[in-house]
Amino acid sequence: MRKVLRFALVAGLLSISARPAAAEDNGFVASLPMATAQTEPLLVSADMREGTDLSGAWHFSIDPYRSGLSGFHGAPPDPRQQRWRDIDTRKAMAEDSRALFEFDMLHAPTVTLPGSWLAERPEMRHYQGLVWYQRHFDLPAGRKGRYFLRFGAANYQTLVFVNGQPVGRHEGGFTPFAFDVTKLLRDGDNQVTIGVDSVSHAESVPPPVTDWENYGGVTRPVRLVHTADTYVDNAWVRLTREGKLAIDARVDGASAAGLPVRLEIPGLKLTLAGKTDAAGNWRATMAAPRALVRWSPERPQLYDVAIAAGEDRWRDRIGFRTIERRGAEILLNGKPIFLRGISMHEEEISANPARQITPEAARRLLGEIKDGLHGNYVRLSHYPHSEVMTRTADELGLLVWSEVPVYWMVAWTNPDTLAAARNMVAENVLRDRNRAAVAIWSVSNETPVSEARNAFLRTLIADVRKLDDTRLVSAALLVERDKVAGPPSMTMADPLAEDLDVLAINTYNGWYTPDDLAVLPNSVWHVPSDKPLVFSEFGADAKAGFHDPDHPQKFSEEFQAEFYRQTLAMAERLPTLRGTSPWILKDFRAPIRQNPDFQQGWNRKGLISETGERKLAFSVLAEWYARKAGEKAK
Ligand code: GCB
Numbered sequence: 035m036r037k038v039l040r041f042a043l044v045a046g047l048l049s050i051s052a053r054p055a056a057a058e059d060n061g062f063v064a065s066l067p068m069a070t071a072q073t074e075p076l077l078v079s080a081d082m083r084e085g086t087d088l089s090g091a092w093h094f095s096i097d098p099y100r101s102g103l104s105g106f107h108g109a110p111p112d113p114r115q116q117r118w119r120d121i122d123t124r125k126a127m128a129e130d131s132r133a134l135f136e137f138d139m140l141h142a143p144t145v146t147l148p149g150s151w152l153a154e155r156p157e158m159r160h161y162q163g164l165v166w167y168q169r170h171f172d173l174p175a176g177r178k179g180r181y182f183l184r185f186g187a188a189n190y191q192t193l194v195f196v197n198g199q200p201v202g203r204h205e206g207g208f209t210p211f212a213f214d215v216t217k218l219l220r221d222g223d224n225q226v227t228i229g230v231d232s233v234s235h236a237e238s239v240p241p242p243v244t245d246w247e248n249y250g251g252v253t254r255p256v257r258l259v260h261t262a263d264t265y266v267d268n269a270w271v272r273l274t275r276e277g278k279l280a281i282d283a284r285v286d287g288a289s290a291a292g293l294p295v296r297l298e299i300p301g302l303k304l305t306l307a308g309k310t311d312a313a314g315n316w317r318a319t320m321a322a323p324r325a326l327v328r329w330s331p332e333r334p335q336l337y338d339v340a341i342a343a344g345e346d347r348w349r350d351r352i353g354f355r356t357i358e359r360r361g362a363e364i365l366l367n368g369k370p371i372f373l374r375g376i377s378m379h380e381e382e383i384s385a386n387p388a389r390q391i392t393p394e395a396a397r398r399l400l401g402e403i404k405d406g407l408h409g410n411y412v413r414l415s416h417y418p419h420s421e422v423m424t425r426t427a428d429e430l431g432l433l434v435w436s437e438v439p440v441y442w443m444v445a446w447t448n449p450d451t452l453a454a455a456r457n458m459v460a461e462n463v464l465r466d467r468n469r470a471a472v473a474i475w476s477v478s479n480e481t482p483v484s485e486a487r488n489a490f491l492r493t494l495i496a497d498v499r500k501l502d503d504t505r506l507v508s509a510a511l512l513v514e515r516d517k518v519a520g521p522p523s524m525t526m527a528d529p530l531a532e533d534l535d536v537l538a539i540n541t542y543n544g545w546y547t548p549d550d551l552a553v554l555p556n557s558v559w560h561v562p563s564d565k566p567l568v569f570s571e572f573g574a575d576a577k578a579g580f581h582d583p584d585h586p587q588k589f590s591e592e593f594q595a596e597f598y599r600q601t602l603a604m605a606e607r608l609p610t611l612r613g614t615s616p617w618i619l620k621d622f623r624a625p626i627r628q629n630p631d632f633q634q635g636w637n638r639k640g641l642i643s644e645t646g647e648r649k650l651a652f653s654v655l656a657e658w659y660a661r662k663a664g665e666k667a668k
Contacts (some may be wrong), residue, residue, distance in 0.1 A: 039057070050432055052571040060110045063103055067205040069211040071460035074202075075286065076268045077259060078464060079350040080184045081421055085259040087387075088226070092252075093142040095153070100164050102229060102542055116226035117166035120198030139168040139227070143476045147256065148186065149248035153388030153427045162250060162602055164231040171258070175221040179262050179345075180287075183226065184212040186254025186420060190238060193229040205454055206239065207232075208380075209415040209461035210440065211215030212259070228252060237448050239455045240439040241585045245637060246379055246416070247623035249389040254420050265288045266341050266348035270467045271297065273322060281306070283316045286344050290314030293344055301337045302326060310343070322354070328367045329353025329470040331410035334431030336470070353428055353470025355432040357505060362610040364506070364566045366473075371432060373613025374659040376403055376641070377571055379622040381645045387623065391419070396426040402619060402642060404430050406652065408659040413570060413615035416441050416463040416479050427471035433510070434471045435570070435615065436460060440478035440494070446486035452493060459494050463501040472505060474536055476570075479510040484530050495533050506535035510570040513539055521556035522549060540571035540617070544597055545588070551596050555603035566612035572601045573617035576651065577632040578643035589632040594639075595650040602658050616655065620644060 043306040048512050063373060067073070077083070097103075100560050113119070145151060151158045151165055173181075183194060189207030193200075196218040204211040227372040232250025234242050238528035242248075264287025273278050281297055295316050297306040300325045308606055310316045327335040334353060341348040357365050363370045381387040382395035400423070412432050417439040438458045445451040459477070466472050477494040481487050491509060498507050509530060515524040522543045522579035531537055539561070542553045561567055577596035586592035598616070605611055628635040636644060641652040 044083065051513065058073075060104055060108055062110050063164055063193070063203065064201045069202050069204045069213060070457045074084065075182055075212045075214055076431045076464055077182055077210075078268045078270070079348065079468065080182075080210070080212065080257070080259050081186075081255075081425075082186045082349050082351075083186070083259045083261065083544075086171060088169065088256040089147060090169075090256060091144040092147050092169045093139050094145050094156075094168075095137050095142050095166045096161065096335070097138060097164040097166055097229070097517070098161075100231075102164065102166060109527075115289075117229070117593040118195035118198060120225055121419045132358050135636045135641070137166075139166065147252045148254050148627070149388040149390045150189075150251040150253055152247070152249060152251075153244040153386050159362075162232050162248060164229055164233075165251065166227060166229050167252060168225065170223055170225050172222055173219055173224055175596075177219070177221075179260055180214060180216045180265065181219055182212045182261070183215050184259045184475050185252065186210055186256070186546035187418075188228065188230045188252045188254075189232055189248070189250055190234050191231040195227040196226050206461070207253075208419075209458050210254075210421070210465055211461065212634055214400065215258075226256075227255070237445045237451045237454075239418070239444055239451060239458060240441040241444055243443075243626075244416070244439075244441055245624050245626060247625060253389045262345035263287050265342050265346040266295075266343050266386070268464060269341050269348050271339050271341075271350070273326075273328070273351055273356055274319070274504060275356050275358055277356070278319045279322050279354070280319045281316065281341075281603040283310075283341055283343070283348070285310050285314040285316070285346075287314075287344075289344055295341060295343045298340045298342065299337050324338060328353055329428075329431075330367060331431040331433060334429060336428060340636070342376075349461065350468050351425075351428070352468050352599070355470050357433075357473045359506060359566060361564060362566050362612065364473075364536065364612050367627055371410070371433075371612075372662055372665075373411040373568060374407070374409045374434070374662055375413055375433070375613060375615035376407060376409060376655070377413040377415045377615045377618045378403075378419075378620070379415065380417070380423070381620065381622050381644075383620060383644065385645050387499065387644070391422045393422055393426060396420070396423050397430070397618065398646075399423075400426055400430050400432055402646075404432055406648070407641075408663050410663075411435070411473075411615065413437070415618075418458070418465070421465060424469045424471060425465050428469050432471060433473040434469070434597055435474040435476055436462060436466060437476035437479065438473050438494070439480065440491070442480055442491075443482070446484065448491045452490055455490070455494060456497055459497050460501060463498060466576075467502050474506045474508050475539070476503065477507065477509045479570075480540060481509070482512060483530070488529060491530055507534040508534050508538045508568075508570075510538045510540050513541070521553040521558065522547070523558040523560075525560040526562065536612075537561060537565050538566065541569060541601070542572060542574075543576040544600065551600040555607065556564060556603050559608055561608075561610065563610055565610070566614065567608060567610045568613040569605060570615055571617040572614070573639035575632065575638035576649050577638055578621075578647045578649050580632065589629075589638065591650040595654050598651045598654040602654070616641075620646075
């Protein structure tokens with residue numbers, strides 16, 4: 035059994051097409067411990083901890099045949115190809131005429147991390163495969179405490195080495211992971227090497243076919259995080275639906291058991307003292323102070339929160355609010371809310387995006403939603419976005435739909451695929467449970483109904499509910515079109531609807547179907563009436579600047595604007611509709627979109643172009659949302 039599992043995990047690291055069977059056999063990759071939410075240090079709110087940011091120039095070396103993982107005829111990797119070795123290969127060859135190396139990480143060209151390689155170097159634009167990165171950093175002698183290498187995300191499979199020693203690996207392109215490297219570090223110069231393989235396969239999450247660019251590389255910051263020997267690893271501070279402040283914290287380290295701990299929220303003049311149990315856990319609840327201002331899009335109040343534990347001090351900035359469902363209503367802080375949103379991919383506004391989500395890039399994108407569209411909500415599709423994005427949503431006051439990349443068709447019956455998806459759910463929920471903005475966890479997008487798929491998604495839903503009982507659970511579902519003449523007649527027949535708090539539908543009638551746009555408002559929707567419904571997507575492509583006012587053809591700004599008008603008129607007639615997140619804020623790279631006149635590798639359903647020009651439909655949605663916001667105020 036173990037052998038089978040190990041085989042499968044190694045297989046996961048290699049592409050279908052270029053999967054050298056022998057590399058699976060040599061056991062090298064499998065010998066690196068796999069970081070998962072169960073085994074790895076979680077370092078929740080790591081971005082607020084003291085540490086060294088390793089962003090900047092890294093040497094890199096492509097490895098298209100994965101020679102660093104597998105030698106001749108599938109033997110263990112040849113030392114001549116081991117990019118992670120702690121060695122100056124140029125010097126070694128100059129000193130010893132017998133020496134041979136086919137890499138030189140110290141003198142290799144550099145790229146800037148974080149960011150995907152495909153945007154940085156033209157010759158890498160369509161490269162999918164393994165790339166090695168390396169850099170050095172200094173540390174003082176006489177260090178105390180623990181050091182963790184913490185990755186915001188690297189897509190898709192990652193191998194990590196420090197000072198020539200293997201550290202671990204991780205699967206999944208969109209969630210954080212960390213390794214305790216305290217014992218591997220040395221005084222003065224240190225070296226870190228990362229191997230990132232962007233190739234996904236039929237068992238990956240997501241599998242290879244998606245409607246977005248596969249940004250390979252280290253796409254989010256890498257930091258060397260420093261903590262006390264005993265530190266708060268996982269903390270969650272929230273307002274429960276019963277109106278109590280609840281704290282869960284896990285302390286890790288030699289003195290974690292029976293340790294005095296203290297919650298501090300200076301803005302509320304609040305302290306709460308307690309003690310960890312024998313396993314290092316602390317759980318407490320208290321009545322929420324009267325002075326507490328609840329977080330909302332209108333007033334996104336955040337508080338500095340700290341948990342003091344021995345020499346460690348865990349910090350975060352947290353908003354407190356409740357979100358729940360009552361019948362077909364979504365209640366924020368007990369009051370019905372209509373979600374005025376839009377969907378987004380993780381791509382900055384740029385003619386050449388590299389998936390570099392700086393706070394400025396996040397503010398620019400979310401500012402278009404909040405101020406431009408009069409929105410209060412964003413669907414971060416189709417995978418967990420950078421923590422910079424969810425923090426910015428907290429600050430600006432935008433509710434968030436957060437999703438894992440269980441997209442279209444995944445290997446529903448494969449236990450490793452399920453394990454990978456469950457781990458993504460755990461890493462995502464644990465990372466963002468403290469974000470007031472996050473309102474809905476989504477477990478999937480447009481997955482066809484089958485017994486195997488239902489069982490897979492029900493496992494994820496149960497996991498989410500176990501990790502977080504304070505938010506709503508959803509999934510973007512497929513609907514069936516009844517074969518009747520006339521306007522579209524649509525039925526939600528998905529049994530998963532029973533398991534979800536919010537029903538979500540993506541609809542493209544009038545774009546992918548030959549319906550006249552004028553018939554859309556008369557569409558008939560058969561959906562369960564006892565739950566809130568959202569349109570998680572609807573949209574039409576338009577090439578910014580392409581106008582066709584007389585008989586608008588597809589891809590014209592006029593067609594897209596009319597599509598929005600008619601679809602919104604349809605939305606008005608749905609009695610349980612509680613929100614919309616049309617597809618999509620910004621044109622995004624999508625290699626499957628190859629119409630040479632209009633797409634050129636971009637999905638053009640954005641309301642703004644990749645460089646930020648607003649299309650006509652932008653104001654159609656903005657006006658509708660302004661009206662909705664007004665209705666709410668009355
Ligand atoms: C969808 C998918 C989304 C696509 C979009 C489209 O239903 O969920 O990922 O990009 O349609 O443009 O077709």
